[in-house]
Amino acid sequence: MQIDQKSPTTASVFSDLRTRAVDVFMAGVREADPADGVEQALSGKSFNRPTIISVGKAGVSMAEAAMRKVQAETVVVVTNYENARPLEGAEVRAASHPIPDDEGARAALRVEEALCMAKGDVIALISGGGSALLPAPVNGVSLEDKAKVNALLIASGADIVMMNLIRQQLSRLKGGGFLRAAAPSHVTTLVLSDVVDDDLRAIASGPSVSPIGSRADAVAALKSLKVWNRLPSSVREHLMKPESDLGPLPESETILVGSNRRSVSAMARASGGGKAKGVHVFPAPLTGDVDEAAHVILDCVKEKGIYLFGGETTVKLAGKGLGGRNQELALRVARLAGERGLEDYVFLSGGTDGRDGPTDAAGGLVDSTTLSRLKDAGVDIDDVLARNDSYHGLEAVGDLLKIGATGTNVADLQVLILP
Template sequence: MSEDISRPDETRAPRALITDIFQAGVAAADPAAAVKSALAGQAFERPVIIAVGKAARTMAAAAMEHVTADTVVVVTNYENAEALEGAEVRAAAHPVPDANGARAALRVEEVLSHATDDVLALISGGGSALLPAPVAGVSLEEKAEVNKLLLASGADIVTMNLVRQQLSRLKGGGLLRAAAPATVTTLVLSDVVTDDTRAIASGPTVSPIGSRADAAQVLKDYDIWDRVAPSVRAHLERPEPDLGPLPESPLTIVGSNARSVEAMAEAARERAAGAALYVHPTPVEGDVSEAAEVILEIARAQGGKGLFLFGGETTVKIKGDGLGGRNQELALRVAMLAQVRGIEEFAFLSGGTDGRDGPTDAAGGLVDHSTLARMREMGVEPEESLSRNDSHHALDAAGDLLRIGATGTNVADLQVLWLP
């Protein structure tokens, strides 16, 4: 979708402008407002609240304003873990699970085993790692190693979570079965660009994406099968038990990447420069090198000037020992490709709505036509950095890391490109 918007404010720096637009997208994914809206008009009789994911604490706090809960367990990442009166808040690691996550999973199972009436499940992105619950015979360390291998393989989130589900007691409907006979109502803040609820936090209250055989095939397709523990291979080769159909469970998506992209468009119409505004109608996915090509090609095809807005979730195949994340690497690749194409002036931002990109303290990168020169002035060669997947240190040298802190939400990634 492309459109004309008001004349630009030429005094406004492009970097500040596109940061404001990105922040509008993040604000639109406010979990508290989403939960309050979803619960309006609903009644629960002292439910058990289980909140899991990067937005878990915020979602739980909002729900507790609406209902009087019997027990509230919140499992979130360390950056978002703050005390919440009336709730038990547990912190765990993301993106690779740790022992605190495993202990939190045991606690969730214990609480659900005593639930008899209503359970309110508040699910947000990051839940896959935060609530590991490895199946019998597979250790937490072995499951974590599978996670690391999948993260480095370039597999998309749906493919990754297909495997994770088959190695977990709580994923792929496991939480729903653990809560039976209680009735589970699920509110989901989606970090999966297709809004496939089976993939969001690995679908704890919905059916699995695939079977054990499907998971085994994924590991083989990505050349991981021979690198995982024998216990993992043995589990995936066993016949699947017949557990019967999943219990009925109402589910509502309360926030998504698409909604945040539209909020960015609204902000652009109000604040921004412009000759032209283009909102890409489909998610940007796939390897970051391909995504950089797609973004600049779309801009060229749409006239090569104005604001271009995107949402999605890319992947990175890790080949080096550097530090970074998909948003930082995408930003660096766009800067390099823009130079190759002779684009003399631009600004580009790619950021994770959760405020954290990969195992770093940055949400992503904010680059422009001077980025590469500033890097080289600091003795950093961007080509060499990319060859080692070291976008973090390269962008840091240029002063082009996007740092916004933990946001308490997560609806995947957002991108903004400005061309004068």
């Protein structure tokens, strides 16, 4: 783990607080380690000639845990490049996230093949990121077209549920596609949730559960996001076709093995307990636009202590800079705290997967000296935010949070400390 700190002032005055914020955050990340959850879920269960399919950022670690409990005939793992590693007895494939690539398309074909050829039960291990990692475009839609849709959705500020509603309608494997491909095999799915309300249909676009909505719903969502006319023509044509009547999905079993809520609870325990004096757990998921989220966070401040949040915010991209929602949220909190005259604070916002947007940082770690250090470095915070260039703004003052790929993903966590 690397905590990017360059400022002597920050190191001398805020070092202990920054370290504590990271420790609390990492307690939440450790709680999301899927190994224990997978092993507990599989304990006492028996399977007939099982095939294991593990997809997502936690794909390798979930498969590894499952293989300790189940002797499978076939194990196929699809994960992102950062988390890929060899796993004895398994076929591990790496693909791109968040924008799908050719390796992901080839991996999707291999998963379809393994599901269709399963001779017994299927164990599906699903974690966040699986949607982009397993692109299986419907007939008539190319991978390039699907990648364009994904990029438009990311830039639009759409939340994860809306994004996956649309993705499901463009995929052979999402929205219950696993169940149809595997039929008549029985599918047991273990899910590590990266969705704040644990909606199973939205996690990795719900490969083994019913879809979120219909093609008409996807069209309405795309029009509300004002991107319908920017879609590839093949996508518009497919979504305007009549709904397909594929009949009911085969029956299956789904078990939740980790979530954002559990990680927030773990942060509370690491802070001294959820009911300890001075520890405040925000009762609802932190969602919505990052600027609105910054106001929600600072509006909570009534006294000194530790304030804990979990959820997944959104960013509507207007500039062409580099960053992610956690980095931008950290900078927006710093700016708003400065406007409100908040003194002596540390704020951390990070992704539990260790990667925020298309960067090598998990998020940002700011404090009440961040604004002055930005000014000394010649960085205009308003300009940085207007260009969505939070990465380079935070990098200039050593306020990036870098922890490396974690092998898990339960959305984002935030820690605000006022000593």
